[in-house]
Amino acid sequence: xxxxxxxxxxxxxxxxxxxxxxxxxxxxxxxxxxxxxxxxxxxxxxxxxxxxxxxxxxxxxxxxxxxxxxxxxxxxxxxxxxxxxxxxxxxxxxxxxxxxxxxxxxxxxxxxxxxxxxxxxxxxxxxxxxxxxxxxxxxxxxxxxxxxxxxxxxxxxxxxxxxxxxxxxxxxxxxxxxxxxxxxxxxxxxxxxxxxxxxxxxxxxxxxxxxxxxxxxxxxxxxxxxxxxxxxxxxxxxxxxxxxxxxxxxxxxxxxxxxxxxxxxxxxxxxxxxxxxxxxxxxxxxxxxxxxxxxxxxxxxxxxxxxxxxxxxxxxxxxxxxxxxxxxxxxxxxxxxxxx
Numbered sequence: 001x002x003x004x005x006x007x008x009x010x011x012x013x014x015x016x017x018x019x020x021x022x023x024x025x026x027x028x029x030x031x032x033x034x035x036x037x038x039x040x041x042x043x044x045x046x047x048x049x050x051x052x053x054x055x056x057x058x059x060x061x062x063x064x065x066x067x068x069x070x071x072x073x074x075x076x077x078x079x080x081x082x083x084x085x086x087x088x089x090x091x092x093x094x095x096x097x098x099x100x101x102x103x104x105x106x107x108x109x110x111x112x113x114x115x116x117x118x119x120x121x122x123x124x125x126x127x128x129x130x131x132x133x134x135x136x137x138x139x140x141x142x143x144x145x146x147x148x149x150x151x152x153x154x155x156x157x158x159x160x161x162x163x164x165x166x167x168x169x170x171x172x173x174x175x176x177x178x179x180x181x182x183x184x185x186x187x188x189x190x191x192x193x194x195x196x197x198x199x200x201x202x203x204x205x206x207x208x209x210x211x212x213x214x215x216x217x218x219x220x221x222x223x224x225x226x227x228x229x230x231x232x233x234x235x236x237x238x239x240x241x242x243x244x245x246x247x248x249x250x251x252x253x254x255x256x257x258x259x260x261x262x263x264x265x266x267x268x269x270x271x272x273x274x275x276x277x278x279x280x281x282x283x284x285x286x287x288x289x290x291x292x293x294x295x296x297x298x299x300x301x302x303x304x305x306x307x308x309x310x311x312x313x314x315x316x317x318x319x320x321x322x323x324x325x326x327x328x329x330x331x332x333x334x335x336x337x338x339x340x
Contacts, residue, residue, distance in 0.1 A: 001026060001199055008200035012293040015164055015205055019123035020197035021185055028092035028113040029172060030085040036105030037081055043104040044241060045075065046224060048234035052077040057144050057159060059232050061224055062095060063242030067249060068220035069227065071095050072212070074161055076146040084146070084157065084172070086118075088214045102241060117178035121185060122168035122205075125192040130169055132188035133181075134158070141169065152177055163202065165209040165334060204290050207299060210260045210331030216272055217258060217287040217301050226254045226303065228331075256284065257309040260333055263298030263317065264325040270300040275318040276308075276326075283308050286317060294334050298326075 001023045004011060014020045032041060041049040047060035057076035061069050071091040076084045087095050096111050103109065121130060127138035134149050137158050141147050146159040156173040173181055186194060203213070212218050212227060224233050225246060235247055263270060270289030275282045284304030292299045300317070308315065311330045316323035 003200045004198040005196045008198075008204060009293050011195050011197040011201035012204050014193060014195040015123045015166055015197060015201065016294055017124070018193035018195075019121065019125040019129055019189055020164075020195050020201065021182070021189070022120040022122065022197050022202060023118075023182065024120050024170070025117040025175070025178065026089040027118060028087040028089060028095065028111070029116045029118075030087065030096070030099070031110045031112050032083040032085060032107055033110075034081055034107035036107040037083055039105035040103060040107050040109070041075065041083060042237055042240060044099055044102060045073075046233040046240060046242070046246075047075075048237040049075065049077075049083070050237065052083075054079060055145050055147055057146055057161060061229065061232060062098060063224070063240075063246070064220055065242060065245070067223040067225070067242040067245035069214070069218045069222055069224060070098060070220055072214055072218055072229070072232075074159070076157075076159060078146060078148070078157070086170075086172075090215060115175065116172050117175040117181070118170060118172045119182060119185065120163070120168060120170050121189075122162060122164045122197075123166050123194075125189070125194070126166070126168045129185065129189040129192055129194060130158075133184050138169070152180060156181070163211055164205040165211075165332060165336070166205075203288075204293055207288055207290050207301065208292055208294055208332065208334035210301065210333065212258070212301065213288060222258075222303070223249060223254070225249045226256055227258045254306060256303050257306050258287070258301060259284075259304055259309050259328045260301050260331045261299070261315060261317070261326045262295075262329050262333060263300075264327060267298050267317075267324040268319045269298045270317045270319065270326070276302050276304055277316040277318055277323055278308055278314075280316070280323065282318075283315070289317075292334065299333055300326075304328075 269291040276284035289300030
């Protein structure tokens with residue numbers, strides 16, 4: 001997946017206004033099957049997999065014993081005793097080894113990343129384009145759902161999740177038909193103005209929504225409580241890996257929190273690892289930053305001391321030795337129809 005095809009700004013705007021197609025074949029896919037699959041997932045993951053009926057998906061995380069985030073992911077229930085887990089590319093091997101060494105229930109845990117290719121079709125025109133490619137799919141797959149279809153005689157799983165803030169679909173299929181799927185979507189989407197999109201646009205789109213990126217905004221040294229991802233942690237289901245540490249942190253309150261901020265006025269764009277200051281004193285660090293193509297301003301996410309984490313709090317971002325004014329804002333900073 002390249003950084004860009006026609007240019008980051010062009011691709012970003014295409015997704016916001018029409019549609020964009022991302023090659024996400026680098027991501028990992030695991031199959032978990034068997035009578036013990038549900039029990040194992042509830043031990044391994046932070047969210048409550050018992051809430052998943054067949055065809056449903058949920059956001060979840062794998063944590064270490066101290067509550068640090070090993071990976072964030074989506075898990076889908078594809079059958080009564082069958083689940084599909086989609087994980088970040090850089091974490092495939094790490095996730096697999098962690099799962100194998102922490103298997104708590106009898107089940108089959110298979111790395112299928114070598115078998116699957118995948119694309120993400122994103123943008124307001126994506127349902128109409130998908131209807132051209134696979135008739136009936138867009139109206140059958142609702143938000144956070146996954147369903148099985150056929151494409152040229154091959155099984156294709158279509159989910160409706162998204163990482164851009166726009167409506168969109170993820171398609172997982174046999175890698176032998178990858179070129180056909182990619183070509184068919186671009187051909188059928190031509191009249192809707194679809195563009196192939198790269199990693200650059202993916203980053204600006206997700207950052208406008210305040211969606212965290214593993215390896216930048218999330219790591220084994222950052223917990224879901226600190227990251228503001230408590231909605232994906234289910235303490236009511238009982239013990240899971242990292243639950244004791246997370247519960248204690250939740251009860252005591254975290255010392256730091258992830259925030260979203262916007263730059264004030266004309267400033268250079270913020271970047272990862274830039275210091276975050278309050279009255280000239282360092283209180284945190286930028287984890288992701290960019291110039292928002294939609295809002296025409298610098299935006300970012302960072303980890304700050306908890307007392308500076310409320311929306312409206314004034315901060316400064318140190319850029320090449322000079323402080324620039326910024327303000328903590330509520331996520332997401334971008335809302336449909338609010339582009340500049």
